[in-house]
Amino acid sequence: MKKLIFGFLAPVAATSLLVVSAVAQQGDATRGKKMFVDYSCYACHGFSGQNGPGKRLVPMKMATVVFTAYVRSPGTNQMPSYSAKVLSDAQLADIWAYIKTLPDSPEAKDIPLVQQLKAEAGK
Template sequence: MPKFIAKQYFKFGFILVFTALIVNACSAPEGNMDDGKRWYMMHNCQACHGNQGDDGKGPVIYPLNMGYRHFKSIVRNANSPIMPKFPEEKISNQDVADIYTWLKMKSSTP
């Protein structure tokens, strides 16, 4: 196999693997809607956002109009004097994904 063709295959393979890694990193983990409702209550989100996320003293988060990465960033790094930050030690990535799924699925149901 000539060097030129080998280099092209290598470049193509590298780009393919890199693209797959980026797509995987950007997608939301699979969440469970039922668990999301439970975690929402257990982590006391309703204290500020209301039982359904649409009332309370905090911002309205239902209907949810943001992507998973933005939602997770807000949960982890809340830049607010009122909302606490929730590091992974307090709320797991799976719990965040479950809550996100619950809010998102609620938002997409008529």
């Protein structure tokens, strides 16, 4: 009977562990938001992630690993590199998760004022 119970419970436990670690890797956007400010990302990428002297980060199309690799060594002297001592992989996953929540700007066709001005200009 013991064997039977273990045989049933072990896979259940293993599965829930997998679920928990998958969730942990997704990053926490709330923590990421604070770090986006504390580590000056906003200074070059804007609070919206899409203005300032740095590149647009929204919509974020990089996978977390690619994002992390980039921030570790941007390969440009315009952005400082953030080593694992400064920001861990987990912290960067949080920042990534936060950037993912930032809304993209609407297309010109979806902005009523742009449509109105175009109509007035006869275009």
